[in-house]
Amino acid sequence: MPERVTLRDVARIAAVSAKTVSRVVNGDAHVTPSTRARVQQAIADLGFQPNLVARSLRVGRTDVVGLVVESLADPFFARLTSAVEQAAHERGLAVMVSSVGNRAPERESVIVESLLVRQVAGLIVAPMAQNSAYLAGAGRRTPIVFVDRLPEGIVSDAVLVDDLAAGEMATRHLLDHGHRRIAFLGSELRNPTTRLRLAGYRRALAARGLPDDGSLVAVGAGSAREAGAAAEELLAGSRPPTAIFSSNMRCSLGLVPLLHGRGRTDVAVVSFDDFPMADSLVPAVTVIDHDPEVIGRAAAERLFRRLEDLDAPAQTVLVPFRLVPRGSGELPPPAGHVQTRHQAQDRRFEQDREQDMVHHAGEGRASTMTSPHAQEGAR
Amino acid sequence: MPERVTLRDVARIAAVSAKTVSRVVNGDAHVTPSTRARVQQAIADLGFQPNLVARSLRVGRTDVVGLVVESLADPFFARLTSAVEQAAHERGLAVMVSSVGNRAPERESVIVESLLVRQVAGLIVAPMAQNSAYLAGAGRRTPIVFVDRLPEGIVSDAVLVDDLAAGEMATRHLLDHGHRRIAFLGSELRNPTTRLRLAGYRRALAARGLPDDGSLVAVGAGSAREAGAAAEELLAGSRPPTAIFSSNMRCSLGLVPLLHGRGRTDVAVVSFDDFPMADSLVPAVTVIDHDPEVIGRAAAERLFRRLEDLDAPAQTVLVPFRLVPRGSGELPPPAGHVQTRHQAQDRRFEQDREQDMVHHAGEGRASTMTSPHAQEGAR
């Protein structure tokens, strides 16, 4: 077992003090070229590598950022993680990831604490817990950026897509293609994301004066399988929907195979979240695309800036989304259901919301961006 | 900014020494119930949380494992990461991930070193570099488990699928369905995985006395797009293949959409690596399925055992794979090409290799498992 090489070993070989070695290692200018060379030679000879744990203890902070997501097996979070990792790496920071698992939102606080005791410099959290107030204390020491979901009970930096506007756009897209019975398929309602997308769905219906038919709203599916079952039930109803807005990827991964399996590819579908192969199916699946890489990078950048200025007011960053028409969302309702037909058929992207939006949240109140931005979607 | 609470603060409040607080925190039995209670009270009052960085410095090792993969955006590695993270979490270990990116295998050593200086307790590495000998020195201090690819130039623990046997099985499957002109689609040949799968392909052909036609081997595609282009070229040849063995997911994600786009779904396809939606396409895609979760967990378990016994001989663990027939791999060659037709049509899994194989590598030589196991696949 080779011995560990420390600063002092190098110092001894180079016949200088440990402090001087430290200076060389850290690129301090106050070292004469000759000593510097001697030290560097000794470092090379011994293969010295500084112990970042010791440095972290001394300087009181690590160069590690913590990332808490629901599941790394979920492609959305995987790509988000990938982007965070890349951005961090560019700044010389490492990333510790922890996944909460969709079973137990209450595990979130345990996971977060396990990162905090490891003295991470900052945290990026995709909150599962209904209320993130428990993080308020921690957030005073360790900056936290929330992603994907707006945290409740805490004012902090956040990076989000405008779920309400996106939900509204998806629904309006189906309305524009003549559908009047549009179902909403979603996961747990305790998830704020689902709630906002549902609110967008309802807003779009209301804008056309359509009733909000509770029998068309199927929420609670925790897995793709359950989502498929929920969809099956919807279609088996007495007045089945002619179109379905699937409000997240998990739902879509349940819904789409079901439709194909049952030969019901006549049902129009818009999926929130793009997914692999969505464009190879027949018909290809129309999606709301929001790029997890963009979200991840934005969150990382936000965190970096926060690390440089701990006292700036909290900011909420909204990242762009767009609707990608591919076929499934442009299917007409069956004859007898058709009522009107709008344009927007051949445009590659119905709307590309190139918002570079940055909102400044007030000191004292939670930042909110639901109302102002949901409006813009109107086309 | 709230002050940092340390052991000594707790000690002062509880009127004991720092050491005693340390004992309570670490569950040391040699503390009387009454002092223990007093200390616990003080800990609770102050909200003390131990500083793991300081502890790590003192005990000389962190409770973090490092994971190096090609790309977290790749679902295979994402799921592998997820499994590693879960297994680690169960042991109270954190995970630092770093992705190398497929552009620059030479970055691998930089990434590995950035984890080593952070004093990770162990490493799990999916090697990109052609030669991993540079890790030999590091591996003496920090245990390393290689996954997915057999490292070259170093003897170490490894967790792998038997790529050669799997490549052979995929090819034989196509042969069994009457194909005689079978193409091989793969990424860079410097990747040992690709090389082994190609070797399996050739072995299967040779076993039937078929020539190894170089014009049917398309390798080098670095992206899905390139794989699609390569496939297009194959099909445009004068004697095009009637079947294609796509040797990894990236290739499949290029190949399959291309075939659908060109209306060439008559070409038989077996894909190495399952991918989302593979079973919803028409025809559904026959795949060699090897579970990244199983690999990840196996690698983590291997690492844990290694951490407990640093001197045991290196082990190579082979994880099971299976061929999942779904349609695309069972397509017959077009009339005039048909020669024979075998059975094995309706069995759900052609073979489920429930190997729980553990190989013990000799001390002095690289562990190899290519020859013994490739044989078993014969059916």
Next chain:
DNA sequence: CGGTTGCTTGACATCGATGACAACGCGGTT
């Protein structure tokens, strides 16, 4: 009742690096 055992508890050094501050050497000034 002295000595021994056994348990609880504390003093101190230590892990490896770095911040604060001082000493030192050298050249230039008056």
Next chain:
DNA sequence: AACCGCGTTGTCATCGATGTCAAGCAACCG
């Protein structure tokens, strides 16, 4: 020649926890 200033280098303490070892104390024994 004594002094000053400046840049290089070293000494020492420190970050927060834990291993070592010994002191302190009670019970128990002969």
